[in-house]
Amino acid sequence: MNSCQLIIKGLSKSYQALPVLEAFNMELHSGRIYCLMGPSGSGKTTLLRLILGLEQPDCGSITLKKSTDAGLVAVFQENRLCESFSPVDNICMVTGSVLSREAVLRESYRLLPEESLRRPVRTLSGGMKRRVAILRALLAPSCGILMDEPFTGLDEETKALVIDYIKEKSAGKLILITTHQEKDVALLGGILLTF
Amino acid sequence: MKRPADIPPFIVIAFWIAIWQITSVIIDNSIIFVGPAEVLHSFSVLLTRPDFSKSIVQTFCKISLGFLLAFFTGIMTGSLSCRFRVLNDLLKPPVLLMKSVPVASFVILALIWIGSKNLSVFISFIVVFPVIYINTRSGLAAADIRLLEMARVFGIGLPKKIRYIYVPALMPYLISGCNVALGMSWKSGIAAEVIGVPSNTIGEHLYLSKINLSTADLFAWTIVIILISALFEKIFLTLLRLVNV
Numbered sequence: 327m328n329s330c331q332l333i334i335k336g337l338s339k340s341y342q343a344l345p346v347l348e349a350f351n352m353e354l355h356s357g358r359i360y361c362l363m364g365p366s367g368s369g370k371t372t373l374l375r376l377i378l379g380l381e382q383p384d385c386g387s388i389t390l391k392k393s394t395d396a397g398l399v400a401v402f403q404e405n406r407l408c409e410s411f412s413p414v415d416n417i418c419m420v421t422g423s424v425l426s427r428e429a430v431l432r433e434s435y436r437l438l439p440e441e442s443l444r445r446p447v448r449t450l451s452g453g454m455k456r457r458v459a460i461l462r463a464l465l466a467p468s469c470g471i472l473m474d475e476p477f478t479g480l481d482e483e484t485k486a487l488v489i490d491y492i493k494e495k496s497a498g499k500l501i502l503i504t505t506h507q508e509k510d511v512a513l514l515g516g517i518l519l520t521f
Numbered sequence: 522m523k524r525p526a527d528i529p530p531f532i533v534i535a536f537w538i539a540i541w542q543i544t545s546v547i548i549d550n551s552i553i554f555v556g557p558a559e560v561l562h563s564f565s566v567l568l569t570r571p572d573f574s575k576s577i578v579q580t581f582c583k584i585s586l587g588f589l590l591a592f593f594t595g596i597m598t599g600s601l602s603c604r605f606r607v608l609n610d611l612l613k614p615p616v617l618l619m620k621s622v623p624v625a626s627f628v629i630l631a632l633i634w635i636g637s638k639n640l641s642v643f644i645s646f647i648v649v650f651p652v653i654y655i656n657t658r659s660g661l662a663a664a665d666i667r668l669l670e671m672a673r674v675f676g677i678g679l680p681k682k683i684r685y686i687y688v689p690a691l692m693p694y695l696i697s698g699c700n701v702a703l704g705m706s707w708k709s710g711i712a713a714e715v716i717g718v719p720s721n722t723i724g725e726h727l728y729l730s731k732i733n734l735s736t737a738d739l740f741a742w743t744i745v746i747i748l749i750s751a752l753f754e755k756i757f758l759t760l761l762r763l764v765n766v
Contacts (some may be wrong), residue, residue, distance in 0.1 A: 380670055402670075402671065406671040408668065419685055462675075
Protein backbone atom coordinates (compact mmCIF):
# COMPACT_ATOMS: atom_id res chain seq x y z
CA MET A 327 0.00 0.00 0.00
CA ASN A 328 1.39 3.45 -1.00
CA SER A 329 0.35 5.22 2.16
CA CYS A 330 1.28 8.85 2.64
CA GLN A 331 0.51 11.86 4.75
CA LEU A 332 0.73 15.52 3.74
CA ILE A 333 1.22 18.06 6.50
CA ILE A 334 1.15 21.78 5.79
CA LYS A 335 1.99 24.19 8.59
CA GLY A 336 1.87 27.99 8.61
CA LEU A 337 2.20 28.27 4.84
CA SER A 338 2.33 31.80 3.43
CA LYS A 339 2.89 33.02 -0.10
CA SER A 340 2.58 36.43 -1.65
CA TYR A 341 3.28 37.86 -5.10
CA GLN A 342 4.74 41.38 -5.10
CA ALA A 343 3.36 42.15 -1.64
CA LEU A 344 -0.07 40.73 -2.57
CA PRO A 345 -0.75 37.91 -0.10
CA VAL A 346 -2.24 34.78 -1.69
CA LEU A 347 -1.87 32.38 1.24
CA GLU A 348 -1.48 33.37 4.86
CA ALA A 349 -0.54 30.97 7.68
CA PHE A 350 -2.35 28.11 5.97
CA ASN A 351 -2.56 24.76 7.77
CA MET A 352 -3.78 21.42 6.46
CA GLU A 353 -3.25 17.70 7.12
CA LEU A 354 -4.25 15.11 4.54
CA HIS A 355 -4.06 11.29 4.63
CA SER A 356 -3.96 8.64 1.94
CA GLY A 357 -7.08 6.63 1.17
CA ARG A 358 -9.28 9.70 1.12
CA ILE A 359 -10.55 12.18 -1.44
CA TYR A 360 -10.35 15.81 -0.34
CA CYS A 361 -12.22 18.49 -2.27
CA LEU A 362 -10.90 22.00 -1.93
CA MET A 363 -13.48 24.66 -2.67
CA GLY A 364 -13.01 28.38 -2.84
CA PRO A 365 -13.70 31.35 -5.09
CA SER A 366 -11.50 32.06 -8.12
CA GLY A 367 -8.24 33.76 -7.15
CA SER A 368 -8.35 32.47 -3.59
CA GLY A 369 -5.00 30.67 -4.01
CA LYS A 370 -6.04 27.06 -4.74
CA THR A 371 -3.70 26.68 -7.73
CA THR A 372 -0.89 28.40 -5.82
CA LEU A 373 -1.35 25.93 -2.97
CA LEU A 374 -1.09 22.98 -5.37
CA ARG A 375 2.02 24.47 -7.00
CA LEU A 376 3.61 24.91 -3.57
CA ILE A 377 2.82 21.30 -2.62
CA LEU A 378 4.32 20.08 -5.92
CA GLY A 379 7.50 22.08 -5.28
CA LEU A 380 6.99 24.29 -8.34
CA GLU A 381 6.95 27.43 -6.16
CA GLN A 382 8.75 28.22 -2.92
CA PRO A 383 6.71 29.43 0.08
CA ASP A 384 7.59 32.67 1.85
CA CYS A 385 7.32 30.80 5.12
CA GLY A 386 5.82 27.64 6.57
CA SER A 387 6.49 24.01 5.81
CA ILE A 388 5.14 21.24 3.60
CA THR A 389 5.96 17.69 4.68
CA LEU A 390 5.11 14.57 2.72
CA LYS A 391 5.51 11.38 4.72
CA LYS A 392 5.37 8.33 2.46
CA SER A 393 6.12 4.65 2.52
CA THR A 394 7.39 4.32 -1.09
CA ASP A 395 9.59 6.17 -3.57
CA ALA A 396 6.59 7.35 -5.60
CA GLY A 397 5.59 10.93 -4.76
CA LEU A 398 2.73 13.20 -5.73
CA VAL A 399 1.60 13.68 -9.34
CA ALA A 400 -0.93 16.10 -10.77
CA VAL A 401 -3.67 17.01 -13.18
CA PHE A 402 -2.80 20.61 -13.90
CA GLN A 403 -5.28 23.38 -14.62
CA GLU A 404 -4.12 23.21 -18.25
CA ASN A 405 -3.76 19.73 -19.79
CA ARG A 406 0.02 19.95 -20.37
CA LEU A 407 0.12 17.15 -22.91
CA CYS A 408 2.73 16.52 -25.60
CA GLU A 409 0.50 17.53 -28.49
CA SER A 410 2.26 15.73 -31.34
CA PHE A 411 2.08 12.36 -29.56
CA SER A 412 -0.89 10.03 -29.06
CA PRO A 413 -2.80 9.70 -25.76
CA VAL A 414 -1.14 6.30 -25.23
CA ASP A 415 2.34 7.81 -25.77
CA ASN A 416 1.53 10.59 -23.32
CA ILE A 417 0.51 8.08 -20.68
CA CYS A 418 3.34 5.59 -21.33
CA MET A 419 5.75 8.50 -20.95
CA VAL A 420 4.94 8.61 -17.19
CA THR A 421 4.05 4.99 -16.44
CA GLY A 422 7.42 3.59 -17.56
CA SER A 423 7.75 -0.14 -16.95
CA VAL A 424 4.98 -0.21 -14.33
CA LEU A 425 2.30 -0.71 -17.00
CA SER A 426 2.68 -2.33 -20.41
CA ARG A 427 1.53 -0.45 -23.52
CA GLU A 428 -1.34 -2.93 -23.90
CA ALA A 429 -2.46 -2.27 -20.32
CA VAL A 430 -2.36 1.50 -20.93
CA LEU A 431 -4.39 1.00 -24.10
CA ARG A 432 -6.96 -1.05 -22.19
CA GLU A 433 -7.28 1.53 -19.42
CA SER A 434 -7.47 4.45 -21.85
CA TYR A 435 -10.28 2.75 -23.72
CA ARG A 436 -12.43 3.03 -20.58
CA LEU A 437 -12.50 6.82 -20.80
CA LEU A 438 -11.75 7.54 -24.47
CA PRO A 439 -13.13 6.34 -27.81
CA GLU A 440 -10.87 3.69 -29.36
CA GLU A 441 -10.27 5.69 -32.56
CA SER A 442 -8.81 8.56 -30.55
CA LEU A 443 -6.09 6.55 -28.83
CA ARG A 444 -3.53 6.56 -31.64
CA ARG A 445 -4.19 10.04 -33.02
CA PRO A 446 -1.92 12.96 -32.07
CA VAL A 447 -3.36 14.70 -29.02
CA ARG A 448 -3.57 18.00 -30.94
CA THR A 449 -6.42 16.51 -33.02
CA LEU A 450 -8.55 15.66 -29.94
CA SER A 451 -11.36 17.77 -28.48
CA GLY A 452 -10.88 19.73 -25.23
CA GLY A 453 -12.85 17.16 -23.24
CA MET A 454 -10.82 14.25 -24.66
CA LYS A 455 -7.55 16.02 -23.80
CA ARG A 456 -8.80 16.53 -20.26
CA ARG A 457 -9.49 12.81 -19.95
CA VAL A 458 -5.97 12.02 -21.21
CA ALA A 459 -4.53 14.32 -18.52
CA ILE A 460 -6.64 12.56 -15.87
CA LEU A 461 -5.65 9.09 -17.12
CA ARG A 462 -1.99 10.08 -17.11
CA ALA A 463 -2.15 11.13 -13.45
CA LEU A 464 -4.18 8.12 -12.34
CA LEU A 465 -1.99 5.54 -14.11
CA ALA A 466 1.37 7.07 -13.12
CA PRO A 467 3.06 5.52 -10.07
CA SER A 468 2.30 7.82 -7.14
CA CYS A 469 1.24 7.97 -3.51
CA GLY A 470 -1.13 10.84 -4.16
CA ILE A 471 -2.70 12.98 -6.87
CA LEU A 472 -3.45 16.69 -6.90
CA MET A 473 -6.15 17.65 -9.41
CA ASP A 474 -6.75 21.28 -10.32
CA GLU A 475 -10.31 21.61 -11.60
CA PRO A 476 -10.17 18.26 -13.41
CA PHE A 477 -13.74 18.32 -14.73
CA THR A 478 -13.39 21.46 -16.85
CA GLY A 479 -14.78 20.84 -20.34
CA LEU A 480 -16.53 17.56 -19.46
CA ASP A 481 -20.28 17.07 -19.93
CA GLU A 482 -22.32 15.61 -17.05
CA GLU A 483 -22.34 12.06 -18.45
CA THR A 484 -18.57 12.01 -19.07
CA LYS A 485 -17.95 13.62 -15.70
CA ALA A 486 -19.87 10.80 -13.96
CA LEU A 487 -17.81 8.23 -15.89
CA VAL A 488 -14.55 10.00 -14.96
CA ILE A 489 -15.55 10.29 -11.28
CA ASP A 490 -16.25 6.54 -11.10
CA TYR A 491 -12.86 5.90 -12.68
CA ILE A 492 -11.11 8.26 -10.24
CA LYS A 493 -12.75 6.52 -7.27
CA GLU A 494 -11.66 3.12 -8.57
CA LYS A 495 -8.08 4.01 -9.43
CA SER A 496 -7.36 6.27 -6.48
CA ALA A 497 -8.03 3.63 -3.84
CA GLY A 498 -5.38 3.90 -1.13
CA LYS A 499 -3.97 7.16 -2.49
CA LEU A 500 -4.19 10.70 -1.22
CA ILE A 501 -6.41 12.71 -3.57
CA LEU A 502 -6.81 16.49 -3.43
CA ILE A 503 -9.21 18.00 -5.96
CA THR A 504 -9.99 21.68 -6.42
CA THR A 505 -13.49 22.41 -7.68
CA HIS A 506 -16.11 25.15 -7.81
CA GLN A 507 -19.12 22.85 -7.63
CA GLU A 508 -20.47 21.42 -4.39
CA LYS A 509 -22.24 18.58 -6.21
CA ASP A 510 -18.82 17.29 -7.41
CA VAL A 511 -17.91 16.79 -3.75
CA ALA A 512 -21.02 14.66 -3.24
CA LEU A 513 -20.38 12.65 -6.43
CA LEU A 514 -16.79 12.00 -5.37
CA GLY A 515 -17.84 11.18 -1.80
CA GLY A 516 -15.05 13.53 -0.79
CA ILE A 517 -14.22 15.50 2.32
CA LEU A 518 -14.97 19.18 1.77
CA LEU A 519 -12.26 21.68 2.59
CA THR A 520 -13.11 25.34 2.19
CA PHE A 521 -10.66 28.15 1.56
CA MET B 522 -14.86 37.06 -55.98
CA LYS B 523 -13.47 33.85 -57.45
CA ARG B 524 -9.69 33.57 -57.27
CA PRO B 525 -8.09 33.09 -60.71
CA ALA B 526 -6.69 29.57 -61.23
CA ASP B 527 -2.94 29.04 -60.70
CA ILE B 528 -0.82 28.79 -63.83
CA PRO B 529 0.41 25.18 -64.25
CA PRO B 530 4.15 24.92 -63.37
CA PHE B 531 5.14 23.53 -66.78
CA ILE B 532 3.68 26.66 -68.47
CA VAL B 533 5.69 28.90 -66.07
CA ILE B 534 8.87 26.93 -66.87
CA ALA B 535 8.16 26.99 -70.62
CA PHE B 536 7.59 30.75 -70.42
CA TRP B 537 10.99 31.41 -68.83
CA ILE B 538 12.81 29.01 -71.16
CA ALA B 539 11.25 30.91 -74.08
CA ILE B 540 12.44 34.24 -72.57
CA TRP B 541 15.91 32.69 -72.11
CA GLN B 542 16.01 31.53 -75.74
CA ILE B 543 14.77 34.89 -77.09
CA THR B 544 17.37 36.76 -74.99
CA SER B 545 20.18 34.54 -76.34
CA VAL B 546 18.99 35.10 -79.93
CA ILE B 547 18.91 38.88 -79.37
CA ILE B 548 22.37 38.97 -77.74
CA ASP B 549 23.73 36.51 -80.31
CA ASN B 550 27.09 36.06 -78.58
CA SER B 551 27.83 32.65 -77.04
CA ILE B 552 30.60 34.06 -74.84
CA ILE B 553 28.33 36.55 -73.10
CA PHE B 554 25.10 34.56 -73.03
CA VAL B 555 24.02 31.12 -74.26
CA GLY B 556 20.54 29.78 -74.94
CA PRO B 557 18.89 26.63 -73.58
CA ALA B 558 19.65 24.60 -76.73
CA GLU B 559 23.40 25.20 -76.44
CA VAL B 560 23.33 24.48 -72.70
CA LEU B 561 21.47 21.23 -73.34
CA HIS B 562 24.07 20.26 -75.93
CA SER B 563 26.90 21.13 -73.54
CA PHE B 564 25.16 19.16 -70.79
CA SER B 565 24.90 16.06 -73.00
CA VAL B 566 28.62 16.35 -73.80
CA LEU B 567 29.39 16.63 -70.06
CA LEU B 568 27.53 13.40 -69.39
CA THR B 569 29.90 11.48 -71.67
CA ARG B 570 33.09 12.85 -70.12
CA PRO B 571 35.00 10.33 -67.97
CA ASP B 572 35.63 12.83 -65.14
CA PHE B 573 31.97 13.92 -64.93
CA SER B 574 30.79 11.50 -62.25
CA LYS B 575 34.11 11.66 -60.39
CA SER B 576 33.84 15.45 -60.07
CA ILE B 577 30.25 15.25 -58.91
CA VAL B 578 31.04 12.58 -56.31
CA GLN B 579 34.08 14.53 -55.03
CA THR B 580 32.20 17.80 -54.65
CA PHE B 581 29.05 16.14 -53.30
CA CYS B 582 30.95 14.16 -50.66
CA LYS B 583 33.00 17.12 -49.49
CA ILE B 584 30.20 19.66 -49.24
CA SER B 585 27.83 17.10 -47.67
CA LEU B 586 30.52 16.09 -45.19
CA GLY B 587 31.07 19.72 -44.18
CA PHE B 588 27.32 20.19 -43.84
CA LEU B 589 26.76 17.04 -41.78
CA LEU B 590 29.72 17.78 -39.49
CA ALA B 591 28.35 21.27 -38.88
CA PHE B 592 24.83 19.89 -38.40
CA PHE B 593 25.79 17.44 -35.67
CA THR B 594 28.38 19.69 -34.03
CA GLY B 595 25.94 22.61 -34.11
CA ILE B 596 23.20 20.59 -32.41
CA MET B 597 25.59 19.19 -29.81
CA THR B 598 27.28 22.46 -28.90
CA GLY B 599 23.98 24.38 -29.14
CA SER B 600 22.36 21.95 -26.68
CA LEU B 601 25.33 21.97 -24.31
CA SER B 602 25.54 25.76 -24.39
CA CYS B 603 21.87 25.93 -23.32
CA ARG B 604 22.74 23.78 -20.31
CA PHE B 605 26.12 25.30 -19.48
CA ARG B 606 26.16 29.08 -19.66
CA VAL B 607 29.95 29.21 -19.60
CA LEU B 608 30.06 27.33 -22.92
CA ASN B 609 27.62 29.82 -24.42
CA ASP B 610 29.85 32.70 -23.30
CA LEU B 611 32.95 30.98 -24.69
CA LEU B 612 31.33 30.20 -28.05
CA LYS B 613 29.85 33.66 -28.61
CA PRO B 614 33.02 35.20 -30.21
CA PRO B 615 33.79 32.30 -32.66
CA VAL B 616 30.13 32.07 -33.71
CA LEU B 617 30.04 35.82 -34.30
CA LEU B 618 33.25 35.54 -36.32
CA MET B 619 31.86 32.72 -38.47
CA LYS B 620 28.70 34.76 -39.05
CA SER B 621 30.36 38.03 -39.99
CA VAL B 622 33.73 37.26 -41.65
CA PRO B 623 33.33 37.09 -45.46
CA VAL B 624 33.52 33.60 -46.94
CA ALA B 625 36.32 34.75 -49.29
CA SER B 626 38.53 35.63 -46.27
CA PHE B 627 37.95 32.17 -44.80
CA VAL B 628 38.72 30.57 -48.17
CA ILE B 629 42.08 32.33 -48.41
CA LEU B 630 42.94 31.51 -44.81
CA ALA B 631 41.90 27.88 -45.29
CA LEU B 632 44.05 27.63 -48.43
CA ILE B 633 47.04 28.68 -46.33
CA TRP B 634 46.14 26.41 -43.40
CA ILE B 635 44.85 23.21 -44.99
CA GLY B 636 45.42 23.53 -48.75
CA SER B 637 42.77 23.11 -51.42
CA LYS B 638 41.98 19.40 -51.08
CA ASN B 639 39.49 19.68 -48.19
CA LEU B 640 38.71 23.35 -48.65
CA SER B 641 35.00 22.88 -49.41
CA VAL B 642 34.54 20.66 -46.31
CA PHE B 643 35.94 23.44 -44.13
CA ILE B 644 34.02 26.27 -45.82
CA SER B 645 30.75 24.36 -45.82
CA PHE B 646 31.26 23.71 -42.08
CA ILE B 647 32.08 27.34 -41.32
CA VAL B 648 28.97 28.60 -43.11
CA VAL B 649 26.52 26.02 -41.73
CA PHE B 650 27.69 25.78 -38.10
CA PRO B 651 26.45 29.17 -36.83
CA VAL B 652 23.02 28.69 -38.44
CA ILE B 653 22.50 25.28 -36.79
CA TYR B 654 24.03 26.41 -33.48
CA ILE B 655 21.79 29.49 -33.21
CA ASN B 656 18.65 27.61 -34.32
CA THR B 657 19.32 24.82 -31.83
CA ARG B 658 19.60 27.33 -29.01
CA SER B 659 16.43 29.13 -30.11
CA GLY B 660 14.51 25.84 -30.44
CA LEU B 661 15.52 24.56 -27.02
CA ALA B 662 14.75 27.92 -25.43
CA ALA B 663 11.26 27.65 -26.95
CA ALA B 664 10.54 24.36 -25.14
CA ASP B 665 7.24 24.72 -23.27
CA ILE B 666 8.01 25.59 -19.64
CA ARG B 667 4.65 24.11 -18.56
CA LEU B 668 5.59 20.76 -20.09
CA LEU B 669 8.95 20.91 -18.33
CA GLU B 670 7.14 21.49 -15.04
CA MET B 671 4.89 18.51 -15.82
CA ALA B 672 8.00 16.39 -16.50
CA ARG B 673 9.46 17.47 -13.17
CA VAL B 674 6.29 16.57 -11.26
CA PHE B 675 6.02 13.14 -12.93
CA GLY B 676 9.76 12.48 -12.50
CA ILE B 677 10.37 12.02 -16.23
CA GLY B 678 14.05 11.35 -17.03
CA LEU B 679 16.23 13.25 -19.51
CA PRO B 680 15.95 10.76 -22.45
CA LYS B 681 12.14 11.00 -22.39
CA LYS B 682 12.25 14.76 -21.91
CA ILE B 683 14.45 14.99 -25.01
CA ARG B 684 12.12 12.76 -27.06
CA TYR B 685 8.77 14.19 -25.97
CA ILE B 686 9.49 17.84 -25.12
CA TYR B 687 12.80 19.11 -26.50
CA VAL B 688 12.81 17.43 -29.94
CA PRO B 689 9.29 18.65 -30.87
CA ALA B 690 10.26 22.17 -29.73
CA LEU B 691 13.57 22.04 -31.62
CA MET B 692 12.41 20.58 -34.94
CA PRO B 693 10.65 23.63 -36.48
CA TYR B 694 13.75 25.74 -35.79
CA LEU B 695 16.10 23.03 -37.06
CA ILE B 696 14.12 22.46 -40.27
CA SER B 697 13.96 26.18 -40.94
CA GLY B 698 17.71 26.50 -40.23
CA CYS B 699 18.54 23.58 -42.51
CA ASN B 700 16.43 25.07 -45.29
CA VAL B 701 18.70 28.12 -45.23
CA ALA B 702 21.97 26.31 -44.43
CA LEU B 703 21.66 23.66 -47.17
CA GLY B 704 21.57 26.27 -49.94
CA MET B 705 24.34 28.28 -48.28
CA SER B 706 26.61 25.25 -47.95
CA TRP B 707 26.41 24.51 -51.67
CA LYS B 708 26.88 28.12 -52.74
CA SER B 709 29.88 28.68 -50.45
CA GLY B 710 31.38 25.22 -51.03
CA ILE B 711 31.38 25.65 -54.80
CA ALA B 712 32.68 29.23 -54.49
CA ALA B 713 35.55 27.88 -52.36
CA GLU B 714 36.34 25.25 -55.01
CA VAL B 715 36.43 27.93 -57.74
CA ILE B 716 38.95 29.93 -55.68
CA GLY B 717 41.04 26.97 -54.46
CA VAL B 718 40.67 24.88 -57.66
CA PRO B 719 41.06 21.42 -56.10
CA SER B 720 41.39 18.79 -58.85
CA ASN B 721 38.42 16.72 -60.06
CA THR B 722 35.74 18.93 -58.53
CA ILE B 723 32.84 20.89 -59.97
CA GLY B 724 34.58 24.11 -58.86
CA GLU B 725 37.58 23.22 -61.02
CA HIS B 726 35.30 22.78 -64.06
CA LEU B 727 33.62 26.11 -63.40
CA TYR B 728 37.05 27.73 -63.19
CA LEU B 729 38.11 26.11 -66.48
CA SER B 730 34.88 27.31 -68.10
CA LYS B 731 35.86 30.83 -67.14
CA ILE B 732 39.45 30.42 -68.45
CA ASN B 733 38.19 28.94 -71.74
CA LEU B 734 35.34 31.47 -72.00
CA SER B 735 32.96 28.51 -72.33
CA THR B 736 29.70 29.97 -71.08
CA ALA B 737 27.72 26.93 -72.22
CA ASP B 738 29.86 24.70 -69.98
CA LEU B 739 29.42 27.17 -67.10
CA PHE B 740 25.64 27.01 -67.50
CA ALA B 741 25.66 23.20 -67.80
CA TRP B 742 27.73 22.75 -64.63
CA THR B 743 25.47 25.23 -62.86
CA ILE B 744 22.48 23.05 -63.76
CA VAL B 745 24.34 20.03 -62.35
CA ILE B 746 24.94 21.93 -59.08
CA ILE B 747 21.28 22.94 -58.84
CA LEU B 748 20.16 19.34 -59.43
CA ILE B 749 22.45 17.69 -56.88
CA SER B 750 21.92 20.37 -54.22
CA ALA B 751 18.13 20.11 -54.69
CA LEU B 752 18.35 16.32 -54.43
CA PHE B 753 20.46 16.47 -51.25
CA GLU B 754 18.14 19.08 -49.75
CA LYS B 755 15.07 16.98 -50.52
CA ILE B 756 16.55 13.76 -49.05
CA PHE B 757 17.94 15.49 -45.97
CA LEU B 758 14.79 17.44 -45.12
CA THR B 759 12.62 14.34 -45.67
CA LEU B 760 14.79 12.38 -43.21
CA LEU B 761 14.69 15.25 -40.74
CA ARG B 762 10.89 15.45 -40.91
CA LEU B 763 10.71 11.69 -40.26
CA VAL B 764 12.49 12.26 -36.94
CA ASN B 765 9.76 14.77 -36.05
CA VAL B 766 6.89 12.27 -36.49
